[in-house]
């Protein structure tokens with residue numbers, strides 16, 4: 001499906017997106033999903049998954065502020081999603097910072113996410129390559145992680161998105177680059193996490209590769225527009241939400257290629 005059709009479908013369908021994300025991202029990720037035209041719900045108790053996950057169009061899992069009860073909620077949600085053929089997206093935030101987080105990311109990756117999204121350092125480390133990540137921030141170039149993304153996509157039968165100044169997307173066979181946005185984007189916390197949540201909204205609407213591409217393009221188009229009005233990271237965040245809502249389906253193609 002073309003990105004323009006996917007954005008139109010997303011806004012028509014207003015899919016319910018089950019997000020398990022981190023404490024930092026919860027508010028902005030929910031606002032991003034709403035601004036784009038979908039309906040987010042942040043629900044993480046393991047006891048709620050059998051009731052809630054099956055009624056959602058997609059699930060997103062983000063390990064940014066991981067702890068044991070949250071991991072239990074994540075694995076319970078993924079099990080329900082997989083049983084009901086509900087696509088899910090993995091964001092392995094800073095998984096290389098501890099053995100605990102590394103192991104969690106590895107276990108989640110083995111549970112068949114439709115899409116994996118991370119920054120370059122996260123994708124490199126997921127493929128077992130040494131990177132220069134600094135906590136949640138990337139220290140590596142997107143180009144340096146492209147081989148890792150392809151290898152992961154093939155090994156796990158998934159779509160892998162690396163975000164950065166120019167985003168890269170692959171399913172191991174096809175690949176795409178998405179440009180635009182602003183260098184104010186990494187100055188606003190949890191925009192990567194919000195991108196992951198938005199991928200959930202799109203993958204509830206169409207095939208994984210097309211969904212990830214559309215979500216990446218939607219962010220770049222909105223980021224470019226917001227940067228024209230922003231005076232710094234604070235006003236950028238406000239204008240970015242407005243620009244996500246104002247983006248027109250035909251605009252998305254401008255960011256791709």
Ligand SMILES: Nc1ncnc2c1ncn2[C@@H]1O[C@H](COP(=O)(O)OP(=O)(O)O)[C@@H](O)[C@H]1O
Nearest residue numbers: 119163164165180181182183185186191192219
């Ligand atoms: N220097 C940059 N110029 C333009 N867009 C950027 C830049 N850095 C990051 N982005 C965009 O910011 C969003 C978050 O990406 P990123 O910062 O890589 O994620 P994370 O927060 O997980 O590290 C993505 O939409 C990405 O395209």
Ligand SMILES: Cc1ncsc1CCOP(=O)(O)O
Nearest residue numbers: 022024064136190191192193
């Ligand atoms: C600062 C921080 N600390 C733990 S999670 C988080 C948010 C990270 O968000 P992103 O990966 O989108 O920059």
Ligand SMILES: [Mg+2]
Nearest residue numbers: 093119192193
């Ligand atoms: Mg991140």
